[in-house]
Amino acid sequence: MDETVDRQWVGDLVRATIEEDLAGGVDVTTTATVDPDQVSVAELVARADGVVAGLEIAELVLRQVAAPDEIEIEYGVRDGDSVQRGAVLMTVRGKTRQLLTAERTTLNLLCHLSGVATLTRHWVDAVDGTGAVIRDTRKTMPLLRSLEKYAVRCGGGKNHRMGLSDAALIKDNHVIAAGGVAEAYRLVRKAYPEIGIEVEVDSVEDAVIAVESGAELILLDNMDVPLLREAVEKVAGRARLEASGGLTLDQAREVAETGVDFLAVGALTHSAPVLDIALDLKEA
Structure with missing residues (x-):
């Protein structure tokens, strides 16, 4: 440990x-x-x-x-x-x-x-050489999170946030509650000016809005490979990008080769x- x-x-x-x-x-x-x-x-x-x-x-x-x-x-x-x-x-x-x-x-x-x-380690090996990093999620067994995230590191992966207070992740429900991607980002940044913020989006258009609002890390939720490539092209290096949702090991390398920075894989701990x-x- x-x-x-x-x-x-x-x-x-x-x-x-x-x-x-x-x-x-x-x-x-x-x-x-x-x-x-x-x-x-x-x-x-x-x-x-x-x-x-x-x-x-x-x-x-x-x-x-x-x-x-x-x-x-x-x-x-x-x-x-x-x-x-x-x-x-x-x-x-x-x-x-x-x-x-x-x-x-x-x-x-x-x-x-x-x-x-x-x-x-299987996921890490699958994307070796692409530059993409395999990260876990909060989809862990209750009370075992710190040990499971430690095990992810033993396998060569990296950890996402440990809990709800060490980083912000603006998800779709937050966007709905706040009235839009830009407004949700503004509210979190105003309330917690020093904290890291990731914005979840499900369209290329919202990815662009997020980066233009100041987001430095964007989660691309349930996008297929062509959409991931388009998002990488449109964001153009202005923010780090994380693919998440529906990822499988056999497509990991193809996803990584789109140019995203991270693959968030809940299966590392929940399955x-x-x-x-x-x-x-x-x-x-």
């Missing part, structure tokens, strides 16, 4: 996920079948090719379940690394009961975040399949 992720918040999240699994009780299967003094080695192993994200989160889960002096952890890779099927991501030595109790929560978080990183990772127990 990096400095953008609140570690205290992550610690609280980890504790909550463990409590959800134990529900105030114990792991009845593990308690019944495993001697309390048994020690094992567990390997976190990739079952598919992908990009890893969330190893420190996995470590936090393991250390939360185990006593600090009863567990040893060795990393085989680091977040952001590309791995192949069979790669050992982490090796853990500790009490068998604790390893098995922590297994599912560890994998839930690690597999999900690695899935986000892996999908992001990423997990990266298959297993915890394999071995004798100590």
Whole structure:
């Protein structure tokens, strides 16, 4: 994790996920079948090719379940690394009961975040060399936004705004409420003179209005490739442009080659399949 992720918040999240699994009780299967003094080695192993994200989160889960002096952890890779099927991501030595109790929560978080990183890398690779940047959106799982956006960075993508207060995005409903693109931009700029503003438009004409109103970043919503090219031509470098809405991986390069600066991809976080990772127990 990096400095953008609140570690205290992550610690609280980890504790909550463990409590959800134990529900105030114990792991009845593990308690019944495993001697309390048994020690094992567990390997976190990739079952598919992908990009890893969330190893420190996995470590936090393991250390939360185990006593600090009863567990040893060795990393085989680091977040952001590309791995192949069979790669050992982490090796853990500790009490068998604790390893098995922590297994599912560890994998839930690690597999999900690695899935986000892996999908992001596919998009980044698809537009490589075009100059366009892949960005995420706020279409994240509730309470997991900072971790999912961290995973996007592990995959080589960039983050859009984190929330509603760190940047303004004037969307179609704001435009309707304010009475037009230019008026919406004027009102936001007047209220928050220092904040970054992006204006969403669904036509080339509104893109021109937005840039002539002073917008420096324009989101081109649900435009096909010919319209994106036209918008790039008409804006003529006076603002940065972001394609968004209905984008698919197989058309990513074609969209990037229109000359837009960014592709905003909600699927990075709301539709990423997990990266298959297993915890394999071995004798100590």
